[in-house]
Amino acid sequence: MFNQQKAPLYEALEDFKSMRIVPFDVPGHKRGKGNKELTDFLGEKCLSVDVNSMKPLDNLCHPIGVIRDAEQIAADAFGATEAFFMVGGTTSSVQAMILSTVKKDDKIILPRNVHRSVINALILCGAIPVYINPQTDEKLGISLGMIVKDVKATIEKNKDAKAILVNNPTYYGICSNLKEITELAHENDMLVLVDEAHGTHFYFGEGLPVSAMSAGADMASVSMHKSGGSLTQSSILLCGKNVNADYVRQVINLTQTTSGSYLLLSSLDISRRNLALNGKEIFRKVIDLTSYARAEINRIGDYYAYARELINGDSIFEFDTTKLTVHTLDIGLAGIEVYDLLRDEYDIQIEFGDLGNILAYVSVGDNQKNIERLIGALSEIRRIYKKEKVSLMKYEYINPEVVIPPQQAFYSEKKNVEIKDAVGQICGEFVMSYPPGIPILAPGERVTNDIVDYIMYAKEKGCSLTGTEDMEVNRLNVVEGGN
């Protein structure tokens, strides 16, 4: 057991400050003295620890001192064998997870609603995705988790796959049956990689869904900067006992900066200590706030703030009750309209709005007063702006046909064609649609009539389509000679 009261990196930086070392090294702002404007803006305390790697502060690329100590304590806090402090966002953690697990032409099983960083990592390494249909809730218009039966069937068909990736939870707070999926994968010698960009609190709160490490998964990417309270762009990559962590470090070093920011690193160390010592209390408070808000929002009428009643034992195996997600279509407004009204009319910024829902991110930094403002504003929006109820577009999952690996498609010669002329061709880029927030096309996939029809339909229904070079999504890049 490690002492969670310690914060070795933070303590080393405090010591370092008190030693008043004369800096003849980078960064050139020299503790802020060379850039007064920046120091006035960010504060002297901040600039004084924006320093370079050095003996007493260790080196992120080859940690043998305080960074190593801090990572070991973090691993212990998360119940992992190893932990890596990451400074390139959770995107860098996801990349490292995939690059260290699958190589060119290896197969990896994924739910279709993966974050784009996952498919981007496949472009980097050349692995082949095998997609599973994440179920969708038709009423709410959100994508859910993977059904165990689908996972089983996909594994059966792809015994040679090296790994499976699971979202725990999705952006909306939905969890798959991670434990059973992990057991299934392990029985078939596959590694389990978990995208926990929205799941830091699972490790520290009570009454929350199971975390990747306690479910026995092999690697997990944890966005400490979301519910964990560290600085934006800091993240933690966790490894279980089946993973060769020294190899993972080599993979991380392929793309990681050699000037890791001590602001980000110390924020991870301090946040880990806070979570380990106070996490139960912190997330109890967050759950209390969201439960209260949910009940009050449901009392307003027409809004539907959903939670664990959605659980169905499979595609919604668990629900993360810290997420305050509200279905808005019954007041006749799209989530994105409510999102805009909250910001433009009520000075309230929420995390996102899609066609049918809004998500307000509630954390340790919130208080009752702000929750009352949110509820009050939602109640006013209903009173003032309520319209005739609108029905949501129907979403049907289209099973993608992966013709060539994403990497090959990405690096092929491409031509730009009218979207209707792309039928039969191999797509060279992404088409993403919100909602439900899953790719319609990824590089290397066959463009079909159904897909083109769906893109047209989604556009007409006001979905936000992104990913293509053409901002209007009228034209599509397809692989030259690929039909």
Next chain:
Amino acid sequence: MELWYSENSTENVKFSIKVDKHIYTAQSEFQRIDIFDSPEFGRFLTLDGYIMLTEKDEFIYHEMITHVPMAVHPDPKSILVIGAGDGGVIRELTKYNSIECIDLVEIDEMVIDVCKEYLPKTACCFDDPRLTIYYQDGLKFIRDCDDKYDIIIVDSTDPFGPGEGLFTKEFYGNCSKALEADGIMVNQHESAFYENDAKAMKRAHSRIFKSFPISRVYQAHIPTYPSGHWLFGFASKKYHPVRDLRALQWRQHNIDTKYYNTNLHKGAFYLPNYVEKILRECEGDE
């Protein structure tokens, strides 16, 4: 020995009162509460270090925030007061026999307890049978009220700290919903003189302006508030604060006031040019 209480009006301006004795201090769940005795202003209450009232000049604030709407509305029976834990507004309201029900919503129970103990001159009427006290967030309370009140009096602290929610658009919108079709809302409206107060005043005005068909501002001179020049907001769905003033009817109540009279009522709505200019700017923006 000299003991002085000081409050910063701005970063560069300080207002001080010589103190005899620091009578009480405590930290409630929401704010720090202090009571002092002073030779010039008598006993005074501060919240988070800001003067809320002094015995010497509280009559100005409490009369102006209460009697102005009471003299415009033809038959106010049901009144909601938000904030006002010191009891000053309640004291003024209980002078009207025609009022049937007063709801007081104060977030901080401790303020009422402390005022009852140390400020008997304002906290004198909490036992009035028409009064019900709710210890709740004002924004939360008002969400559940529809067409219920003739007058709402928002006696809030500044828009930082516990009073913040009472300066928001959602709050004013909910107030409008909670009022009868001919209801009136008055509120503590900050000041236009110093920049930071003026910012809060502008924000409040442009939000109230959007939420009510009629929205006017009036003034009073309050020596212990920053700059001494203080503003109130008058918002209504139907009545104009000057054209619909019922001076005769009000005088029949025979209420003894020290500051307010119906001539001053009219005058209070005639504002200095620089204040008018700010208000027009807010209204034009929206």
